[in-house]
Structure formats: structure tokens, C-alpha cells
Amino acid sequence: MISLEHVTRNFAVGDLEVSALRDINLTIAAGDYVSIMGPSGSGKSTLLNLIGLLDRPSSGIYRLDGRDVTSLDDEEQAKVRSEKIGFVFQSFHLVPRLTASMNIELPLILAGIPPDDRKARVEELLQDYGLADRTDHRPDQLSGGQRQRVAIARATSMHPAVLLADEPTGNLDQATGREVIGLLEKLTEQHVALILVTHDPMIGSRAKRQLHMVDGQIVSQT
Amino acid sequence: MRLIDVMQFSSHSLQGSRARTLLMMLAMSIGVAAVMVLTALGEGARLYVVNQFSSLGSNLVLVFPGRTETAGISPGMLLGQIPRELTMDDARALLKSRAIARVAPLTAGSSQISYGPLNREVVVLGSTADLLEVRHMDLALGQFLPATHTEEPLCVLGAKIRRELFGNASAIGNWVRLGDRRFRVIGVLASQGESMGFNTDELVIVPVSSAHLLFNNSGLLRILIEAKSRDAIEKAKLDAESILLARHNGERDVTVITQDAVLATFDRILRALTLAVGGIAAISLAVAGILIMNVMLIAVSQRVREIGLLKALGAPASKIRMLFFTEAALLSGAGSITGLLLGEAGIFLIARLYPSLPVTAPWWAVLAAVCTALATGILFSVWPARRAALLDPVAALSGR
Structure with missing residues (x-):
């Protein structure tokens, strides 16, 4: 479903050209569970952003569902993100002034889904993620675990094919971290491809495929 | 994204920073009210003069001795003649x-x-x-x-x-x-x-x-x-x-003028005066517009992470731009409405204080004030909205 061919990504830092990704070749199928590990600065987040269409490769080809998405314009890329990709961030990235249900509703609003459908979908997600009694709470009234559950509910609201999680447990204690990973893993059973960037080998080792990155290259795959 | 959702989202973000929103509305409404009150005063002065004239009589033609149309010295005066x-x-x-x-x-x-x-x-x-x-x-x-x-x-x-x-x-x-x-x-x-x-x-x-x-x-x-x-x-x-x-x-050796001609002159002068005064007041609207731009720019930099998130959730640049536009439009719309009320209150007060002056804001001035307010609000949000739309999502998400 996802295929990267000879993908590189260079950044200009002052006069220097720094390679964040060098010649990445990678294929990921629907329902895959992939963890990306490596030291900071190894390019794992850059790779994730690239797959999430938040960034463009300097060279190489990225195909999503067989379609070359590297050359799409902003409008089309946004559409792909909306329909196929879900993000879960380390710092949750909830909109502070909106309630839990409104945060979950946000991608549906942006996609122009009619209000009745949105309501039903949000209701379902609140139930699924055990947030039914937190509907009208704002993020600052929620615990870390609850916030990340809202974020996951939001990421899955559009039924994405790929879920990208960047250090989803980084701001959580171990117990809630495990709980959040559990929720994410459950999604892979529904044919969602889960790509997880993490520092934590305990979490990374749970994935069926584990990529190790160093200096912008994938050094080992299992 | 549906229009109503855009409006709702924008009004939510306006409510998110209440003090700022209120201050901007105040600036906008003072501008609108100033245009209304000042043009109402000018128009009142004009109507006052027109009324005074018509109370002098209708269909009047006046005959004066002497010929004064060619201002200056007439040949008769040089010869020592009186008209x-x-x-x-x-x-x-x-x-x-x-x-x-x-x-x-x-x-x-x-x-x-x-x-x-x-x-x-x-x-x-x-x-x-x-x-x-x-x-x-x-x-x-x-x-x-x-x-x-x-x-x-x-x-x-x-x-x-x-x-x-x-x-x-x-x-x-x-x-x-x-x-x-x-x-x-x-x-x-x-x-x-x-x-x-x-x-x-x-x-x-x-x-x-x-x-x-x-x-x-x-x-x-x-x-x-x-x-x-x-x-x-x-x-x-x-x-x-x-x-x-x-x-x-x-x-x-006589001068014949019609009252209409005199009235028309006064009418022109006072209308021009009204326009000038209204125009000066409109400058305050432009200032309010710049204020809106400033505050919108601050809002953009304060909400960088949110903009990054919206992009990640599938909002293209055009949608981000529209959200900020709508925010500015709602803001100047609300400011205009409060300005209208404020202006009406001011005019009511003036009418109470000076009952002989027929003060009413002419419809064109009200319309112009509201349109100027909306236009400046939206115009001055072009740049902030553009800045928001062009943010790099990766950098924005990390708050940079």
C-alpha cells in the first residue's frame, strides 16, 4: 500500500546541505504494524512526516495505494491526508478551546461531512474509547491518557488506511502508555497500517516489523 | 467544509480569546459610530438650513437693487452713480x-x-x-x-x-x-x-x-x-x-435670484462638508483595520500549532485562509453591529440635547460605514491569513 523508492530528504542548514533521509526503500501493506526506532536525529520523524504528506521528498518516489503522491499539489495532498492518514502526536495536539467531542469531530468538519453523520460517528468513537462521560470536557480537564484517547479517536474518525504515531507514549506514564499502545494495536486488526515512531525498545519490540534507523538510513529490519 | 461549520469554528476561536475580541470589536464599533454620528450631524445641519429656507416661503424669487453678480466695481459706480x-x-x-x-x-x-x-x-x-x-x-x-x-x-x-x-x-x-x-x-x-x-x-x-x-x-x-x-x-x-x-x-441694475439657487448652493456646501467629516471619521475605521491586522498576526503566531494540526487533519491552505478570513469578517461584522447601536445611541443623545437640529444618519452613510468596516476588516486580514496558510505543517506542529 505504501511504497517508498529511493527517497531522500535534504535540509539546508546555513550553507550546509544535511541529509535527513538517504535512499530509503520501504513497502508497507495494509494492516502492517511497523515500529521505527533509532537515536534522535536519525530521521525517524522526517520519515513519518513524509509518509504523512506533511513533507515532500527531495528525490525519489512515494506511492500510496499505487498512486504517486509526491507530485500532488497542496489541495490534493490535503485530501489524501484527510481520507487516508491519521496522526497521533506525542503532545496530543488537541485544540484547547474545544471540548473532547468537538476535537474528535474536527477532521469530519474539515472534510465537510453532514452534521447528522458526524454526530453519530463521534458518539460511536466516544463509546469505543471510553470517553462517554468526558464529552463536554476541554483538554485541560482531561488526564494525559484521556487526552491521547481523544487524539486517537480523532485520528480514526475518518477511517484512515494509515495511522502515524510519533512517540504516542512519550508524555504518558508506563501504565497509560501500555493502554494507549493497546488501543493502537487493536486498530491493526481492522486493516489499518500502524507506523509507530518510538525511543522505547519495550514498545518498539512489540511491532511485527521493526525498523532501526541511523543517520537517515534504515540499518536493520526484522 | 460547510459554510456554517466555518462560521462556527471561527466564532469558537474568537470566543477563545475574549478580551482581544472585545477590544477589536470596540475599535471597529467606535469607527462605525463616529462615521454615523458625524455624518448625522452634517446632514442635520443641512436639513436645518433647508428647513429654514423653506420656512421663509416657497417658490420665492428675490429682487435686490443694484447688480452684484459681477463682484467688484460696476461701471456705474466708477461714474459716481448709485444704482x-x-x-x-x-x-x-x-x-x-x-x-x-x-x-x-x-x-x-x-x-x-x-x-x-x-x-x-x-x-x-x-x-x-x-x-x-x-x-x-x-x-x-x-x-x-x-x-x-x-x-x-x-x-x-x-x-x-x-x-x-x-x-x-x-x-x-x-x-x-x-x-x-x-x-x-x-x-x-x-x-x-x-x-x-x-x-x-x-x-x-x-x-x-x-x-x-x-x-x-x-x-x-x-x-x-x-x-x-x-x-x-x-x-x-x-x-x-x-x-x-x-x-x-x-x-x-437689479439682481434677481431664486431661492432655489441659494438653497442649492447651501445644499452643495453642506453636503460636501458632511462627506468631508464622514471621510475623516472613516479614517478611524482604517486604523481599526490595521489594529485587526495586528491582532490577527498575533493570533496566527499564537495558533501556529493549531494551524499545523489543521493541516495534518486534512485542511488545505485555502481552507486555513478561509478560516482566518471568516474570523476577521465575523469580527468586523460584530463590530459594525455594535457600532450601529452605539451610533444610534449617540444620535439619539444629540437629538435630545439639540432638539432643533434634525439629526439622522443618512442611509448611505450607514451603509458606507458598515461596508468600510467589513472591507477593511477583511482586507487587513489578507496578509495574516496568507501567512497562516503558507506555514510549513511540520514546523507549525512543533510550534516553530
Whole structure:
């Protein structure tokens, strides 16, 4: 479903050209569970952003569902993100002034889904993620675990094919971290491809495929 | 994204920073209110003048002795001639024109009026019976000057003069002294207040012949002509000119103007003034627009992470731009509405303080104020919205 061919990504830092990704070749199928590990600065987040269409490769080809998405314009890329990709961030990235249900509703609003459908979908997600009694709470009234559950509910609201999680447990204690990973893993059973960037080998080792990155290259795959 | 959702999202983010939103609305509304109040004042002044003019009489044509249109020195003056006087015969001759309904000759001077121990200075007008109609005056008591020519010393008092001289006693039939002559009071004018600097309440009106004797002169100050209808005004003016030209041996030594021409000039001047004042007030709207831009720029940099998130959730640049546009539009819309209310309140207050001034904001000024507010609000949000839309999502998400 996802295929990267000879993908590189260079950044200009002052006069220097720094390679964040060098010649990445990678294929990921629907329902895959992939963890990306490596030291900071190894390019794992850059790779994730690239797959999430938040960034463009300097060279190489990225195909999503067989379609070359590297050359799409902003409008089309946004559409792909909306329909196929879900993000879960380390710092949750909830909109502070909106309630839990409104945060979950946000991608549906942006996609122009009619209000009745949105309501039903949000209701379902609140139930699924055990947030039914937190509907009208704002993020600052929620615990870390609850916030990340809202974020996951939001990421899955559009039924994405790929879920990208960047250090989803980084701001959580171990117990809630495990709980959040559990929720994410459950999604892979529904044919969602889960790509997880993490520092934590305990979490990374749970994935069926584990990529190790160093200096912008994938050094080992299992 | 549906329009209603855009509006809802934007109004949510406005509510998110309440103090800022209120301050911006205040700036906008003060601008709108200033435009409204100032144009209302200007328009009020214009209407005031127009009303004053029409209270002087309708379809009026005025004849002045002398020719003053070519400002400066006329050839006659260089030869030591004074312009020929206007006479009662001139006035009567004007009635030959079929466009002219009534003619009221006018002569004026000031004199001392006394009744018993009381006396004061008054303006004395010499005229004929038609003055009452031509000048739209009303009589409170008694009768006006007789329609036929009279040498009798009669006078009609202004309301205030009667009050001051006679108090509660009856004035009709009593004799008052004007200068060194005695006049019998035959009528009292209804109180009308001041119009165009001429206070009819403080006038004494006598027959022309009496006025001539009183002031020891012979000519007329001017002749008031009432045309038969509005359409006849031009014709009346031309007739008056040709009749007087013939009577004055072919010499153009009178000035004939229509009240409409004078009124139109005032109207133009005051309208221009209103526009100028309104324009100055509109500058405050532009300032409010710049304020909105400033605050929107701050909002963009404060909400960088949120913008990054929206992009990650599938909002293209155009949508982000629209969200910020809508925010500015809602803001200036709300500001305009409060401004309208504020302006109406201000106008109400002014109308209360100065009841004689007909202050109302003209519809075009209200429309212009609101449109300017909306336009500046949206215009000045172009740059902030663009900045938000062009943010790099990766950098934005990490708050950079």
C-alpha cells in the first residue's frame, strides 16, 4: 500500500546541505504494524512526516495505494491526508478551546461531512474509547491518557488506511502508555497500517516489523 | 467544509480569546459610530438650513437693487452713480407677469419702540398685505396690514415685542410710539422663532409708506416674489428681469435670484462638508483595520500549532485562509453591529440635547460605514491569513 523508492530528504542548514533521509526503500501493506526506532536525529520523524504528506521528498518516489503522491499539489495532498492518514502526536495536539467531542469531530468538519453523520460517528468513537462521560470536557480537564484517547479517536474518525504515531507514549506514564499502545494495536486488526515512531525498545519490540534507523538510513529490519 | 461549520469554528476561536475580541470589536464599533454620528450631524445641519429656507416661503424669487453678480466695481459706480432704487411702482408692475402670484415689497430699518414707560430697539419692516402669505407668517391676533394702499399709521407686532410691551394686557387697538411717530396696533404675529437670522418674534411690521416716512427714505430693500408654482419659478425670474429692465430704461441694475439657487448652493456646501467629516471619521475605521491586522498576526503566531494540526487533519491552505478570513469578517461584522447601536445611541443623545437640529444618519452613510468596516476588516486580514496558510505543517506542529 505504501511504497517508498529511493527517497531522500535534504535540509539546508546555513550553507550546509544535511541529509535527513538517504535512499530509503520501504513497502508497507495494509494492516502492517511497523515500529521505527533509532537515536534522535536519525530521521525517524522526517520519515513519518513524509509518509504523512506533511513533507515532500527531495528525490525519489512515494506511492500510496499505487498512486504517486509526491507530485500532488497542496489541495490534493490535503485530501489524501484527510481520507487516508491519521496522526497521533506525542503532545496530543488537541485544540484547547474545544471540548473532547468537538476535537474528535474536527477532521469530519474539515472534510465537510453532514452534521447528522458526524454526530453519530463521534458518539460511536466516544463509546469505543471510553470517553462517554468526558464529552463536554476541554483538554485541560482531561488526564494525559484521556487526552491521547481523544487524539486517537480523532485520528480514526475518518477511517484512515494509515495511522502515524510519533512517540504516542512519550508524555504518558508506563501504565497509560501500555493502554494507549493497546488501543493502537487493536486498530491493526481492522486493516489499518500502524507506523509507530518510538525511543522505547519495550514498545518498539512489540511491532511485527521493526525498523532501526541511523543517520537517515534504515540499518536493520526484522 | 460547510459554510456554517466555518462560521462556527471561527466564532469558537474568537470566543477563545475574549478580551482581544472585545477590544477589536470596540475599535471597529467606535469607527462605525463616529462615521454615523458625524455624518448625522452634517446632514442635520443641512436639513436645518433647508428647513429654514423653506420656512421663509416657497417658490420665492428675490429682487435686490443694484447688480452684484459681477463682484467688484460696476461701471456705474466708477461714474459716481448709485444704482437706481426699487420703487413701489416697480413692485406693482411685476404683477403683470402671469408667472407671478404675489409680490411683497420690503423695506427695513431699526427704531425705538415705546409703550408707556417701556421701550426697546426693534427692527421695523415696511411691507404690504401680501407679505403674510409670501413669507409664510401666521397671525395670532387681530389682522395684518390692509390689502389696499393706506397712509394710516398701523403696525403689526412680533410675538415677543407684544409680550414685552403689553405683558398679559391686550395690545390690539393700543397706540405705540415708533421713533417720533405713533402707530395703532392692529395685529400680533404668531410666535415662529428664528429663521435664517430673522426673528419674526422681534419684528414690527408697518405699511411701506409709513416706513418711508419713519426712516426718511424712498427705495425698497428688496422685493419678494412668489411664483405661481414650482415650475413657474424660472419664468417668474425672467419676467421680473425683463419688466424691470423695461422700467429702468434698459439698464440692468437689479439682481434677481431664486431661492432655489441659494438653497442649492447651501445644499452643495453642506453636503460636501458632511462627506468631508464622514471621510475623516472613516479614517478611524482604517486604523481599526490595521489594529485587526495586528491582532490577527498575533493570533496566527499564537495558533501556529493549531494551524499545523489543521493541516495534518486534512485542511488545505485555502481552507486555513478561509478560516482566518471568516474570523476577521465575523469580527468586523460584530463590530459594525455594535457600532450601529452605539451610533444610534449617540444620535439619539444629540437629538435630545439639540432638539432643533434634525439629526439622522443618512442611509448611505450607514451603509458606507458598515461596508468600510467589513472591507477593511477583511482586507487587513489578507496578509495574516496568507501567512497562516503558507506555514510549513511540520514546523507549525512543533510550534516553530
